[in-house]
Amino acid sequence: xxxxxxxxxxxxxxxxxxRRLRARDETAMTEFYDRYSAALYGVIQRIVKAEDEAExxxxxxxxxxxxxxxxxxxxxxxxxxxxxxxxxxxxxxxIRSRQHRVSSRTQGLDDSLAAQRQxxxxxxxxxxxxxxxxxxxxxxxxxxxxxxxxxxxxTQSEAAEELNLPLGTVKTRARxxxxxxxxxxx
Amino acid sequence: xxxxxxxxxxxxxxxYALGELDPAARAEVEAQASRYPEVxxxxxxxxxxxxxxxxxxxxTPPAGMRERVLGRVLAxxxxxxxxxxxxxxxxxxxxxxxxxxxxxxxxxxxxxxxxARRSGWAIAASVALLLSLVGNALLYxxxxxxxSDLAVALSEQTRFASATQVMERRLxxxxxxxxxxxxxxxxxLVALAGTPAHPTARARVLFNKVAHRVYVDVAQLPPLxxxxxxxxxxxxxxxxxxxxxxxxxxxAGDGLQQMKDIGSxxxxxxxxxxxxxxxxxxxxxxxxxxxx
Numbered sequence: 001x002x003x004x005x006x007x008x009x010x011x012x013x014x015x016x017x018x019r020r021l022r023a024r025d026e027t028a029m030t031e032f033y034d035r036y037s038a039a040l041y042g043v044i045q046r047i048v049k050a051e052d053e054a055e056x057x058x059x060x061x062x063x064x065x066x067x068x069x070x071x072x073x074x075x076x077x078x079x080x081x082x083x084x085x086x087x088x089x090x091x092x093x094x095i096r097s098r099q100h101r102v103s104s105r106t107q108g109l110d111d112s113l114a115a116q117r118q119x120x121x122x123x124x125x126x127x128x129x130x131x132x133x134x135x136x137x138x139x140x141x142x143x144x145x146x147x148x149x150x151x152x153x154x155t156q157s158e159a160a161e162e163l164n165l166p167l168g169t170v171k172t173r174a175r176x177x178x179x180x181x182x183x184x185x186x
Numbered sequence: 187x188x189x190x191x192x193x194x195x196x197x198x199x200x201x202y203a204l205g206e207l208d209p210a211a212r213a214e215v216e217a218q219a220s221r222y223p224e225v226x227x228x229x230x231x232x233x234x235x236x237x238x239x240x241x242x243x244x245x246t247p248p249a250g251m252r253e254r255v256l257g258r259v260l261a262x263x264x265x266x267x268x269x270x271x272x273x274x275x276x277x278x279x280x281x282x283x284x285x286x287x288x289x290x291x292x293x294x295x296x297x298x299x300x301x302a303r304r305s306g307w308a309i310a311a312s313v314a315l316l317l318s319l320v321g322n323a324l325l326y327x328x329x330x331x332x333x334s335d336l337a338v339a340l341s342e343q344t345r346f347a348s349a350t351q352v353m354e355r356r357l358x359x360x361x362x363x364x365x366x367x368x369x370x371x372x373x374x375l376v377a378l379a380g381t382p383a384h385p386t387a388r389a390r391v392l393f394n395k396v397a398h399r400v401y402v403d404v405a406q407l408p409p410l411x412x413x414x415x416x417x418x419x420x421x422x423x424x425x426x427x428x429x430x431x432x433x434x435x436x437x438a439g440d441g442l443q444q445m446k447d448i449g450s451x452x453x454x455x456x457x458x459x460x461x462x463x464x465x466x467x468x469x470x471x472x473x474x475x476x477x478x
Binding site: 026029030033034037038039041042043045046051055058059062063066067075076077078080081084085088089134146149150151155156171174175178179180181182183184 | 197200201203204205206216220230231232233234235236237238239240241242243244245246247248251252254255256258259260262263264
């Protein structure tokens with residue numbers, strides 16, 4: 001594991017930030033940006049690919065987080081999980097609506113998968129967590145499944161179809177991969 | 187009921203972590219997590235694992251994006267923030283004016299709140315009603331579809347049943363004919379030959395003297411003018427006795443036809459009579475005749 005602190009792990013600073021956002025302190029937004037933008041942008045960029053669209057989605061996500069912060073419930077999960085999910089959902093909505101425009105969904109999915117496979121090594125910027133460590137822990141098949149599910153916006157059934165694998169295989173790989181990842185911070 | 191081991195193995199927690207579940211299913215998983223510490227722990231671990239994965243893919247946004255994005259975000263939330271407080275005091279302005287000009291009329295403001303609340307309820311009720319109507323419409327459509335499917339199935343069944351009855355009738359009639367033809371001891375075969383006016387006409391009668399049964403079997407008869415039917419007569423001691431009229435199918439030679447029972451006869455003959463038959467034969471139309 002990297003010895004740098006993970007921002008996904010809640011701290012007192014995070015709790016204070018949540019309080020300030022709830023108090024409608026706009027300066028807290030700047031701090032929020034500095035703390036989370038790289039992680040959120042990384043996820044968004046991996047999903048939507050296009051840089052200008054990623055910027056739009058990041059902006060939408062920040063506005064949504066600002067308006068929805070009241071509904072964030074710390075007992076259900078960490079702030080990081082919550083904000084990443086908001087960003088991820090907006091990004092997935094973006095590619096889904098784009099695929100609608102193109103009207104050929106399969107085409108869109110193929111494109112995004114191919115682009116992802118090629119783009120993956122170039123855009124890796126292990127800044128906080130040892131990504132190499134993750135790569136070492138996950139076998140390529142598990143990586144592929146997790147990438148499709150997490151960055152491709154695929155459901156497990158869609159991923160099974162995309163990879164031409166039985167659904168059970170995809171589920172097993174996803175589950176094993178998630179367990180491996182979970183172990184990394186245990 | 188459920189136990190936490192089943193939940194851990196159901197795959198639902200993974201789906202939750204990956205964001206695959208709909209809100210209802212999410213709420214269910216959250217409820218399970220609050221019931222079972224083991225589920226909570228597993229779910230947190232899965233979520234944390236994905237968080238680490240997300241964080242591992244962090245990309246520092248390009249230079250210049252910070253100012254652009256933060257600027258637009260702050261502008262959006264900044265303009266949104268003042269409008270909300272500005273909108274709230276607005277209704278209070280007339281309230282204050284009313285109470286200032288006429289302190290006794292202080293009732294409108296309290297009335298406004300229940301009205302608003304009531305209209306809120308009214309909207310909620312309307313939405314609920316609308317949803318219910320849509321639901322009912324869907325159910326009604328389904329019901330209609332099911333009913334028409336059922337009607338189709340029932341009419342198919344009726345058609346099949348009547349077809350079966352027809353087949354059974356035909357079978358029993360065929361069996362009966364076969365029995366008649368295969369029982370030379372019971373049935374006496376009477377050949378009816380054409381009269382001089384109709385030399386090619388031929389038919390036969392199968393007569394059971396004991397049971398008094400009479401069947402007729404046509405080989406060839408001249409075509410009938412409209413409104414006429416062939417009628418069979420039994421001649422007993424020279425007296426003609428009505429044995430019934432031949433159906434069109436029998437006249438065409440399609441099969442045996444059972445005629446009226448005849449007690450005693452020495453000969454059979456056929457004449458052409460008006461449809462439905464006559465009480466006595468029109469002798470000059472006699473087509474075939476044969477003695478037993």
